[in-house]
Amino acid sequence: MKNIRNFSIIAHIDHGKSTLSDRLIQATHIVSERDFKDQILDTMDIERERGITIKSQTACLPYKFSDNKIYYLNIIDTPGHVDFSYEVSRALASCEGALLLIDASQGVEAQTLANLFLALEHDLEIIPVINKIDLPSADIDRVKQQIEEDLGLDPETAILTSAKEGVGISEIFEAIVERIPPPQGDPGAPLKALIFDSNYDSFRGTIVHFRVFEGTIRPGDVISFMSKNAEHRVEEVGIFQLQRVPRKLLSAGDVGYLIAGIKTVSDTKCGDTITHKTRPCLSPKSGFQEAKPVVFSSIYPVASDEYEDLATALEKLKLNDASLIYEKDSSAALGFGFRCGFLGLLHLEVVQERLEREYDLSLILTAPSVKYEVVLNDDSVMVIDNPALYPDPTTIKESREPFIRASIIVPDKYMGAVMKLCLDRRGINKNYQYLTSNRLEMIFELPLAEVVYDFYDKLKSITQGYGSFDYDIIDYRVTDLVKLDILVNGERVDALSQLVHQERAVERARRACDRLKDEIPRQMFKIAIQGVIGAKIIARSTISPFRKDVTAKCYGGDISRKRKLLEKQKKGKKRMKMVGDVMIPQAAFLSVLKTGKD
DSSP states (O other), rough: OOOOOEEEEESTTTTSHHHHHHHHHHTTTSTTTTTTTTTTOOSHHHHHHHHHOOSSSSSEEEEOTTTTTTEEEEEEEEOOOOGGGHHHHHHTTOOSSEEEEEEEEBSSSSHHHHHHHHHHHTTOOEEEEEOOOTTTOOOOHHHHHHHTTTTTGGGGEEEEEEEEEETTHHHHHHHHHSSSSOOOOTTOOOEEEEEEEEEEEETTTEEEEEEESEEEEEEEEEEEEEETTEEEEEEEEEEEEEEEEEEOOOETTTTTEEOOOOGGGSSOOTTTTTEEEESOOOOOOTTTOOOOOOOOEEEEESSGGHHHHHHHHHHHHHHTTTOEEEEEEEETTTEEEEEEEESHHHHHHHHHHHHHHHSOOOOOEEOOOOEEEEEESSSEEEEEEEHHHHHGGGGGEEEEEEEEEEEEEEGGGGGHHHHHHHHHTOOOEEEEESSSSSSOOOOEEEEHHHHHTTHHHHHHHHTTOOOOOEEEEEOOOEEEEEEEEEEEEEEGGGOOEEEEEEHHHHHHHHHHHHHHHHHHHOSOOOOOEEEEEEEEEEEEEEEEEOOOOTTOOOOSSHHHHHHHHHHHHHHHHHHHHHHOOOOHHHHHHHHITTTOOO
């Protein structure tokens, strides 16, 4: 165990985490130059394109230190987005130390702070690393000052590196060996191991990624998952060196994988504890919780005959993504589909993109909504994530919506614009403090429903890319919730219904009506598009009809002849309106729902 080091790399988005991982892997030669590719720990195309880590990876790096001993450095990679913060916390719980990566030109940002606090909660040794020192805009002295003032760490211990150029890599290896403590634990004690990730292999079943804290695990052992008392016989254990490398056993301090013929990823929960069936440990590792979806949306295939394909695609995707939940749903306008729950907006986008790319589907998503609590007159509580389930308003005593605590770090010249954006979104300003002479952290409490639309895009826009944002959900609060319905030619279109705050209802209704007016083709009769709450119309757009020139054959004569023809046309149009159905094209749903921005 003295020669093992378990560490993670934590950073704000786009501070060079994956690039640094690449250089560390290259330096230990566990992969040949021919097989090497950039972002080697990122396995999905979407991760490479967006430059974000969605699925964390692990690698065991053998490193020969100056004392001529071989040290095994287990790098436990973490996802880099706030949606996956629980997975990050479980990965950090499996480590003894962390490299805190800071961009030399951007400096300390919101997720840098959030990840630091997460690492300190797990009592990890923190090694600050200033990356991208080769950039012309790099300001190392300013970043060192931020490390001392914002993070409370010693700036003199910071390692200067350029992951792109390969500068400072040997110093990072030496700091990992010298400053991160080796793991503790008794190989002879009852088995206690923490699951921090899992993925699905179509031949072997679920591959469980875990860290052993106490005891030893071998092939043939019967193990138990403590959260659900599920029992399995271990077929294979081993370590990761980008490929799976089988071992005879893994003992306290080791990080690796096990295969036990587990059918789906959802059987192995992130944060669960593994122990032996016959000799269990006394208590599981603390901090385990079920992954809870935060944002909900319905997914429908554009072509109704692709419903079965969508069902199969979701089933296969669920094998690799245990946090995705879905159930059958149907809409009069869009046919059959699925109501899905996601960890956040990024998770929603990733699932949509994977379905469209990997399974060649064309999809329509309804406007994202959050989970509301509705207290009825008999004091029973309903949890609602779908506008179709909203009860009769006369039976409702009060409604509650989830609130978040948002931490926004910006240069002080953008303070007024950010304050206006947050207050426009019903935010409550709790606190702000200067981190340095010209950067401040602003704390707001905001309704989650106001953030799931385009809040992050707007924040980046008004701060010219310098604003950084991190949040966590705090509680549910009483709100004035209403159900907004859209009527097209007097018919309610259920797929366009939304649950909105009373203040936002008119604005949302007008936006939806105007967009539908642009997308629905004109008919021979007038079409009214209305936004309604109950029986009250709050917004309206009218699509004017085509007008056939019925008086063209009248080449003179008395005006009464023309009037007679026009009256006849008017009666015909009235009759047509009574029996005329409006066909709403798919593009109309996409315009309102896909870009349904506030």
